[in-house]
Amino acid sequence: xxxxxxxxxxxxxxxxxKGIDLTVRPGEVHAVMGPNGSGKSTLAQVLAGHPAYEVTGxxxxxxxxxxxxxxxxxxxxxGIFLAFQYPVEIPGVTNAYFLxxxxxxxxxxxxxxxxxxxxxIDLLEEKLKIVKWEPEIMQRAVNSxxxxxxxxxxxILQMAVLEPKLAVLDETDSGLDxxxxxxxxxxxxALRREDRSVILVTHYQRLLNYIVPDQVHVLAGGRIVxxxxxxxxxxxxxxxxxxxxxxxxxxx
Amino acid sequence: xSAPFAEAFATFAANGGGKPDWLAPVRQRAFARxxxxxxxxxRDEEWRFTPVAPLSEHSFAPVSAAARPLAAxxxxxxxxxxxxxxxxxFVDGRYRAELSVRPDLAAxxxxxxxxxxxxxxxxxxxxHLGRYAGPEATPFTALNLAFVRDGALLHVPAGVxxxxxxxxxxxxxxxxxxxxxxxRNLILVDAGARxxxxxxxxxxxxxxxxxxxxxxxxxxxxxxxxxxxxxQRESESAFHMGFTQVDQARxxxxxxxxxxxxxxxxxxxxxxxxxxxxxxxxxYGLYLGRGTQLVDNHTAIFHDHPHCHSWxxxxxxxxxxxxxxxxxxxxVKPEAQKTDAKQTNRTLLLSDGARVDTKPQLEIFAxxxxxxxxxxxxxxxxxxxxxxxxxxxxxxxxxxxxxxxxAAEVIDEVVVAPVREELGRLVxxxxxxxx
Numbered sequence: 084x085x086x087x088x089x090x091x092x093x094x095x096x097x098x099x100x101k102g103i104d105l106t107v108r109p110g111e112v113h114a115v116m117g118p119n120g121s122g123k124s125t126l127a128q129v130l131a132g133h134p135a136y137e138v139t140g141x142x143x144x145x146x147x148x149x150x151x152x153x154x155x156x157x158x159x160x161x162g163i164f165l166a167f168q169y170p171v172e173i174p175g176v177t178n179a180y181f182l183x184x185x186x187x188x189x190x191x192x193x194x195x196x197x198x199x200x201x202x203x204i205d206l207l208e209e210k211l212k213i214v215k216w217e218p219e220i221m222q223r224a225v226n227s228x229x230x231x232x233x234x235x236x237x238x239i240l241q242m243a244v245l246e247p248k249l250a251v252l253d254e255t256d257s258g259l260d261x262x263x264x265x266x267x268x269x270x271x272x273a274l275r276r277e278d279r280s281v282i283l284v285t286h287y288q289r290l291l292n293y294i295v296p297d298q299v300h301v302l303a304g305g306r307i308v309x310x311x312x313x314x315x316x317x318x319x320x321x322x323x324x325x326x327x328x329x330x331x332x333x334x335x
Numbered sequence: 336x337s338a339p340f341a342e343a344f345a346t347f348a349a350n351g352g353g354k355p356d357w358l359a360p361v362r363q364r365a366f367a368r369x370x371x372x373x374x375x376x377x378r379d380e381e382w383r384f385t386p387v388a389p390l391s392e393h394s395f396a397p398v399s400a401a402a403r404p405l406a407a408x409x410x411x412x413x414x415x416x417x418x419x420x421x422x423x424x425f426v427d428g429r430y431r432a433e434l435s436v437r438p439d440l441a442a443x444x445x446x447x448x449x450x451x452x453x454x455x456x457x458x459x460x461x462x463h464l465g466r467y468a469g470p471e472a473t474p475f476t477a478l479n480l481a482f483v484r485d486g487a488l489l490h491v492p493a494g495v496x497x498x499x500x501x502x503x504x505x506x507x508x509x510x511x512x513x514x515x516x517x518x519r520n521l522i523l524v525d526a527g528a529r530x531x532x533x534x535x536x537x538x539x540x541x542x543x544x545x546x547x548x549x550x551x552x553x554x555x556x557x558x559x560x561x562x563x564x565x566x567q568r569e570s571e572s573a574f575h576m577g578f579t580q581v582d583q584a585r586x587x588x589x590x591x592x593x594x595x596x597x598x599x600x601x602x603x604x605x606x607x608x609x610x611x612x613x614x615x616x617x618x619y620g621l622y623l624g625r626g627t628q629l630v631d632n633h634t635a636i637f638h639d640h641p642h643c644h645s646w647x648x649x650x651x652x653x654x655x656x657x658x659x660x661x662x663x664x665x666x667v668k669p670e671a672q673k674t675d676a677k678q679t680n681r682t683l684l685l686s687d688g689a690r691v692d693t694k695p696q697l698e699i700f701a702x703x704x705x706x707x708x709x710x711x712x713x714x715x716x717x718x719x720x721x722x723x724x725x726x727x728x729x730x731x732x733x734x735x736x737x738x739x740x741x742a743a744e745v746i747d748e749v750v751v752a753p754v755r756e757e758l759g760r761l762v763x764x765x766x767x768x769x770x
Binding site: 131132133134135154155156158159160164165167170171172173174175176181182184185188189192224241245 | 718724726729739
């Protein structure tokens with residue numbers, strides 16, 4: 084599904100990712116962990132095509148296509164979804180309007196008609212159940228005045244509606260209390276399918292108690308310094324990042 | 336003397352515009368005042384960024400012949416809300432009963448045309464007309480009073496709630512080149528009364544050149560409530576000069592929404608006079624410019640008494656080589672302690688050629704007050720654009736969406752739902768037109 088090779092990227096001339104290799108197969112959940120400043124969020128943003136990040140080397144292939152050649156909206160239409168670490172507030176546009184506009188763009192890209200507004204309400208009702216929300220939330224402006232937890236839930240709702248092939252969750256767990264964390268995790272688990280992959284970017288092991296990954300990667304200094312199964316996350320939790328990053332520095 | 340408008344005024348005064356007797360000297364004095372001050376130049380601080388000199392290059396004059404009959408269908412694009420809403424239609428400045436809607440209103444409510452009221456020597460007109468926005472306010476209020484003949488008259492007596500908004504629709508036909516209309520509206524809302532008033536300025540011919548020089552005088556009694564919407568969508572070759580004077584008594588609530596999207600040169604002054612304490616005034620505005628349009632909003636809020644609250648948000652969206660002017664004055668007198676005044680002006684520039692001149696002007700002479708102001712000028716933020724694109728919305732559509740969002744945020748403040756929806760429809764279609 085996703086094949087990242089020797090990826091180098093940075094912002095304003097500073098290289099942050101210094102050669103990333105990562106392969107994600109359909110249905111897999113990968114956790115990307117690492118200390119602050121390791122490049123986790125940069126990787127997530129680069130996958131979504133954030134214009135501030137410049138790719139200086141390597142390649143990303145998504146479903147056989149060159150992802151780096153695609154505009155952010157083309158990536159979304161190809162099936163990539165980024166749940167933002169800091170979801171953006173859009174005062175003046177209701178959640179319902181925004182989500183329907185996005186949903187219709189994806190339909191158009193598949194050569195389908197725009198959805199009937201009434202049908203969309205039905206669809207929303209189903210999806211709202213996933214994040215345990217009442218329909219009233221859809222009449223509020225996108226993320227505007229939302230609490231941190233509400234913003235993250237809104238990302239999960241969008242993901243549920245847009246049904247991506249690859250979901251990249253950028254620290255969706257940060258700043259959540261245990262109830263919100265469970266709702267977010269349940270939302271992600273409800274969407275797991277054989278043909279849908281997930282990349283969880285996280286600082287803490289906590290989320291991985293609820294969403295069990297197939298693979299865990301540790302990012303440090305812009306490189307993946309260790310990969311393993313889910314037990315790697317537990318080890319990190321017990322021993323801290325120094326255990327790995329210190330060892331890498333010692334070797335280097 | 337070949338002063339601008341002199342010939343038109345002579346004709347107007349000669350062919351019946353001078354009646355009734357009490358009004359003739361009012362008009363004469365007003366014209367004398369206009370002739371004295373003349374059309375302002377950009378050397379005048381109040382008109383620094385708004386060159387209205389082109390007004391003297393044309394012979395704008397009131398249409399003397401009766402305008403042609405209009406089919407109701409011609410007005411359809413400008414009518415909104417409910418069919419039972421009272422609506423006064425003015426064509427090239429003259430009231431047209433056959434196009435208007437005059438349902439039965441609550442007991443004691445007066446609704447009609449100023450011309451009819453003048454003809455019947457209605458005491459309200461004699462007492463109030465020209466009293467609040469007189470010849471001294473601006474050269475154009477003087478000119479308006481000199482040519483005063485018609486407009487909307489609404490009086491809501493004490494304690495009455497007007498259930499339906501009143502819509503005054505001013506239609507420019509463009510049938511006569513350089514037609515001038517000088518409507519003057521008089522809106523009186525007595526103690527504890529509640530009403531909503533909408534004035535719209537529209538054109539049948541989108542390219543017509545004409546002058547609308549309009550004044551609205553509004554007087555709110557104690558505890559009165561008013562939502563005043565002003566929709567200016569003149570022809571983009573027209574000149575629009577507007578002046579609104581609002582006088583507020585104790586505990587009254589005034590909220591206004593001003594949409595300015597028409598005119599080659601369009602100016603609107605909104606002056607709010609707080610005549611007692613605990614007055615609340617909410618001023619919302621939205622201006623849209625494209626081509627070479629110039630849209631100018633001047634507001635002035637006079638905090639003369641303590642414990643008053645004013646809240647002002649004006650936003651603009653400028654494309655092509657359009658220009659906008661915003662000037663927001665807030666005067667706080669020494670005795671106006673506990674004044675709470677906030678002013679915000681934000682302009683979105685969609686092209687490199689667009690520009691805005693914005694000037695907050697706060698003059699505060701009381702010490703225990705909370706007064707703030709802020710002005711921003713800029714382009715769409717990158718982050719929301721990326722956010723929308725990351726959800727599959729193409730760049731152009733994302734830009735339109737966020738521009739719409741910028742406008743919708745202030746439109747959302749309109750209380751009367753059908754008015755809010757109409758404003759939304761107008762702005763949304765304008766923003767998607769160029770796309």
